[in-house]
Structure formats: structure tokens, C-alpha cells
Amino acid sequence: MPKRCTLGVDIGTSSSKGVLVAADGEIIATATAAHEVQRPHAGWVEMDGRIWWDEFVELSRRLLAEASALGIAVEVIGVGVSGMGPCILLVDEHDGPVRPAILYGVDTRAAAQIERMSQQLGRDEITRVGGSTLTSQAGGPKIGWVADEEPDAFARARRLFMPASWLVRRLTGAYVLDHQSASQVSPLYDIEAETWHEPWWSRFAEGIEAPPLAWAGDIVGTVTKAAAEATGIPAGTPVIAGTIDAWTEAVSVGAHGAGDLMLMYGTTMFLIATGEETLRTPSMWTTVGAFPGTRNLAGGLATSGALTGWLKELTDADYPTLLAEAAESGVGAGGLVMLPYFAGERTPILDPDARGVVAGLTLSHTRGDLYRAALEATALGVRHNVETMRAAGADIRRIVAVGGGTQGSLWLQIVSDATGLVQEVPQTTIGASYGAAFLAAVATAGSAPADEPPSIADWNPVATTIRPRAEVAADYDVLFDRYLRLYTSTKELVHELAAAQRAEPAGEHERVRDEQAGDERVGDEQEVAR
Incomplete structure (x- = not known):
């Protein structure tokens, strides 16, 4: 009888990692794919977002092949995704990236947009709505930078993605972003209302469709036939929304x-x-x-x-x-x-x-x-x-x-x-891909009569205390x-x-x-x- 497993993939800054995990938390297979960011100018850190899907395809096929080589029959019952963030990948109406994705706080190009937004909206009001003052970590000024510096690209932009949501799009066709990631697209998200702040979205992201929101562990779609052919994951397999890697890593250790x-x-x-x-x-x-x-x-x-x-x-x-x-x-x-x-x-x-x-x-x-x-x-x-x-x-x-x-x-x-x-140190420190697989396991628990929602304390107990x-x-x-x-x-x-x-x-x-x-x-x- 095949082992019921979930597959987790995390897109990092310099590598992507995948893991295939059994229902009891046992790691069946792992795989890593290395890549590089681009730094075309001082303070710029960006990446071709198409690499994220290419590496997901590579990792999923390698994980399934490794399990097969070990003589382990597996049934993938859920897919979890995560990735670095907040990143800003803008795409056109056909989901073609209009420019490379702008990475999180290590990319500092938007200093002028941070200052202008802060002056126009007021720092206190930005903090009230979004929770934080604007820094290089905030997604909103990065969108503003594209509008100011690359207006032709911005004019073609219709949707906003981050690594996890891009994988969801390619796997399921769903356009969605999780709340945690959205809250880092400051100042365009209202942290208390837990929704997009429409007046500021319209002002600074005009022409871009605001992605519908979900929570990290929510099932937001299933693997399409085309994605199944590319990845080897069966069509109809549930896929969760996922979130930013550091938060998924926190999930991996409870x-x-x-x-x-x-x-x-x-x-x-x-x-x-x-x-x-x-x-x-x-x-x-x-x-x-x-x-x-x-x-x-x-x-x-x-x-x-x-x-x-x-x-x-x-x-x-x-x-x-x-x-x-x-x-x-x-x-x-x-x-x-x-x-x-x-x-x-x-x-x-x-x-x-x-x-x-x-x-x-x-x-x-x-x-x-x-x-x-x-x-x-x-x-x-x-x-x-x-x-x-x-x-x-x-x-x-x-x-x-x-x-x-x-x-x-x-x-x-x-x-x-x-x-x-x-400090408590857990038994498994494989990281965000493991957390993504766990979230997928929780989301799909009950898909078989004997299924029980897994506990991260059972999957990943504390091994050392410092x-x-x-x-x-x-x-x-x-x-x-x-x-x-x-x-x-x-x-x-x-x-x-x-x-x-x-x-x-x-x-x-x-x-x-x-x-x-x-x-x-x-x-x-x-x-x-x-």
C-alpha cells in the first residue's frame, strides 16, 4: 500500500528546497536546486520569477524519483509551498513577468518612494493602517518604484505575485495571496481589517488586480492536468496558499x-x-x-x-x-x-x-x-x-x-x-519546505477515514535545550x-x-x-x- 505523503517546496534567495514527507512526519526524500539573484545596480537584488516554477517542476520530479529509487510507493495527497518575501513580481494579462521580481529588504532601490509615500500619507497614518513604518522591507514602495522608473512595464502589469503565490498560480490556476504576505505589501494592506486598503491600492497599484486573500494553510485549488504532466503530481491534488519562508519555518518547529x-x-x-x-x-x-x-x-x-x-x-x-x-x-x-x-x-x-x-x-x-x-x-x-x-x-x-x-x-x-x-532546538531543522509539507498535511487531514490532524510536536519534537x-x-x-x-x-x-x-x-x-x-x-x- 503506498505511503500517504505531502510534498513541500520552498523558494529561497539562492536555492529552492523540496521535501516529501509521510503522514507521521518521516522524511522520505529531499532535493535542492541552486540559483542566483541578479544585482544589476548597487542596492538592486532581483530574480527572474520564471525560475521559481522551473525549479518546482525539477524538485517535484526528483523527489518522486528518489522515493521510487528507494522502493517506496507514495501517494501525494497535498502540496505545500513557501518562499522568500516580500517579493514583488508583476505580470501582464497573460501571466508573463513584465520585469524581474524585486526581492525583499535586501533590495534598497525604493528609498525615494519610501520617503515620498511617508510624506504624502503621513508616517502615523501608515503605521495605523499597515502596522509598520515604511522600510526597504515594504512591498508598496517597490511597486511605486516600477511605476516611476519603468512606466512601460508598469502599464502592462495586471497581477502581483510572490514565490508561493506564483507556484499556486502555475499549479492550480488560482490567483490568491496569503494574509501574512499581503501584510508586508505595506502600506496597501489594512492590518486590523485584514484586507487590502482600497484607497491606497487604487492610488499606488492602479491597473493591478488586488489578489484575493487566504490564510497560509487554506486549500486554494487543486493541481491541473497541465501541471500534473509537468510535475508528476497527480491532477486533483489539493494545494495550500502557503506563505513567506520565515513564517513557514516557524510552523515547521511549532x-x-x-x-x-x-x-x-x-x-x-x-x-x-x-x-x-x-x-x-x-x-x-x-x-x-x-x-x-x-x-x-x-x-x-x-x-x-x-x-x-x-x-x-x-x-x-x-x-x-x-x-x-x-x-x-x-x-x-x-x-x-x-x-x-x-x-x-x-x-x-x-x-x-x-x-x-x-x-x-x-x-x-x-x-x-x-x-x-x-x-x-x-x-x-x-x-x-x-x-x-x-x-x-x-x-x-x-x-x-x-x-x-x-x-x-x-x-x-x-x-x-x-x-x-x-533556546529549544527541534529534532528536524530542514526548514520552510518541511513546514509547508506540514501545513498541507493539516489541510488534507480527514481525506481518508483513518486520518488524524498531525501535530508538529509529534512530527518535530524538541531535541536539545540550551x-x-x-x-x-x-x-x-x-x-x-x-x-x-x-x-x-x-x-x-x-x-x-x-x-x-x-x-x-x-x-x-x-x-x-x-x-x-x-x-x-x-x-x-x-x-x-x-
Whole structure:
């Protein structure tokens, strides 16, 4: 008898991942497809949206083939999708992309549109309607940029997609966007009414049909005959709406209930605190949750694993060696303080012109000290975000650590020590594709008489708990104070340097470094963590 399975695919910044999961959470097969973003100008990060469907087709066929090669007969009963976001893919009346998709907050091209919208609508009114002030993370100004800078493309635009909703369209023919993703198309979504804010949609997205809204786990269609022929997934298989990858990753570890904080370790760091109340603060992102009745405060560091990867390349050392030397360096890295803003910074300082700073260097410092300082810098960045969330009213009672960076113990321990937080690490850290498969399993539960809705606690139980060490708490309090003062005391000079960097043509080293820093994926996290 074939195993009843769900198939989950996540479209990331530098790779797409797929997983085939049995009804009890057992992973039957996994597959990954690598791709690249384009950076045609400074501050631009974009991608050909057609790649998303091409890779879904590739991954689905590879997953089914792998199961067959293992001698496992499977019946796909549901499909889950997720992807990076918020992204802006505009298409014409025939669903042809009018230009490459503009990616999330790593794309900073829309600064002028952010300022103009803020002036025209009023920052307080934008926050009241959409929950957050406008930043490079917001989708609305990116639409405005296309209207201003590429009017011919904008004139042809008829629909708006993100990676997950594009896959839904190609699989089922449905035009839909989930509420969580929609809430990041600020300021065009009303966070309290949970609907598009029609006056602003008409003003800034004229001619584009507002996508109907659904929740991440809602079934929004079934696989068409044409999609079945392309993917190997049977026609008529239910497909859920899906949502943005970080939120789907929170689902994969059960960190989406009131009081939960998901902490995602990867090339960048991402945090999502979940509650029932809409909390507004100018330095974080307020969004609708993945499920009805939930709200989020979210934040992200622009670098984390990207920073340690840069140091690895710079020193030509392997990760085990660097980690051993960092452990020997000890708390405080021999008197160093580092700011991890090597690609600017997202929350809570919202400063794209921030830059990396290392203070306290002497000729006696080693590469182990530098690597330790980098790990501590990301940990202090997490603390800065958590304290900002709590100051805004977030009730954080449980922290779940996810991502490939959780495979190593030193980084986890430093974060717990620096923040004072207990972290739970789940058994499976495969990520958003696993969460998408779980959402599809929940949505299709009951399709057979013996089906029971699955529990993520059964699918993915806690495997490890990391506790902060009381004996180093005072040391990290001192380091955190120095970390905050280092940014304020160097900000003016660093902004001058950032302006000078923008005025110079980027060389090959800068291009590669930008690609690493802008990479939201977690494809190499296990390597980074070791």
C-alpha cells in the first residue's frame, strides 16, 4: 500500500528546497536546486520569477524519483509551498513577468518612494493602517518604484505575485495571496481589517488586480492536468496558499503560538515573535501572523552566517578550526567588540548605511578572537532585537532556534549567554519546505477515514535545550553596553564611508561579498555552524 505523503517546496534567495514527507512526519526524500539573484545596480537584488516554477517542476520530479529509487510507493495527497518575501513580481494579462521580481529588504532601490509615500500619507497614518513604518522591507514602495522608473512595464502589469503565490498560480490556476504576505505589501494592506486598503491600492497599484486573500494553510485549488504532466503530481491534488519562508519555518518547529519567538540561524538572522495583539514600533516589522487571530513583531540581522563565512574565506581556515579557536578565546574575544553591520543593518536600527566595525584590535589578537567577536556580534544583535520587541510589549515566553546554524553548539551557547534566553532546538531543522509539507498535511487531514490532524510536536519534537550560564551574564551586560555605544559613536563617520563606497564602482570582491550578505537562504548553514 503506498505511503500517504505531502510534498513541500520552498523558494529561497539562492536555492529552492523540496521535501516529501509521510503522514507521521518521516522524511522520505529531499532535493535542492541552486540559483542566483541578479544585482544589476548597487542596492538592486532581483530574480527572474520564471525560475521559481522551473525549479518546482525539477524538485517535484526528483523527489518522486528518489522515493521510487528507494522502493517506496507514495501517494501525494497535498502540496505545500513557501518562499522568500516580500517579493514583488508583476505580470501582464497573460501571466508573463513584465520585469524581474524585486526581492525583499535586501533590495534598497525604493528609498525615494519610501520617503515620498511617508510624506504624502503621513508616517502615523501608515503605521495605523499597515502596522509598520515604511522600510526597504515594504512591498508598496517597490511597486511605486516600477511605476516611476519603468512606466512601460508598469502599464502592462495586471497581477502581483510572490514565490508561493506564483507556484499556486502555475499549479492550480488560482490567483490568491496569503494574509501574512499581503501584510508586508505595506502600506496597501489594512492590518486590523485584514484586507487590502482600497484607497491606497487604487492610488499606488492602479491597473493591478488586488489578489484575493487566504490564510497560509487554506486549500486554494487543486493541481491541473497541465501541471500534473509537468510535475508528476497527480491532477486533483489539493494545494495550500502557503506563505513567506520565515513564517513557514516557524510552523515547521511549532513556534507560531502566542508567546513564541522563532530565532532562525542562517546566512542572515531572522526573528518572529507571535502574539494576539497588534504591537507597533517604528524599529520592527508588524505583520499579520500565518494563522487567523495572530500578530507578529518580526526583525532581522542583515548578516550572521554571511559574516562568519567571510571570515572563513579571509583567513583560509576551516570552520572546526575557527570554532575551536573561538572557544579558546573566551567571553569578550580578548577585549574586542564588533558591529555585524557588514551589509548595513535591518532591525532595530534600520540603517542601510551602517557598516562593520571592529574595535579594540591589537597586534596580539588572533583569528580566533576575530571569529569569537563575530559570533558575539550576532548574539548582541539578537539581544538588541529581543529587547526592542519586549519594550514594544511583546510577551516572549518560549524561544525556538531553527536553521542549519543550530547544528553547532558554540554559536547557540553564545546567543543564550548574551541574551539570557533559553533556546529549544527541534529534532528536524530542514526548514520552510518541511513546514509547508506540514501545513498541507493539516489541510488534507480527514481525506481518508483513518486520518488524524498531525501535530508538529509529534512530527518535530524538541531535541536539545540550551540554557544561559549565570556566571557570564554580567560580562555580556558590559559587552552589550559597549556594542550599543560603539554604533552611536561611529555612526556619523561610517555613513561618510558608506557614501564614498557608493560613489566608487564595485569590484569583484565587493560583488561577491554583497551576494553573500544579501543571501537569506540557509543552504550552507550546517557548514557555517560546524
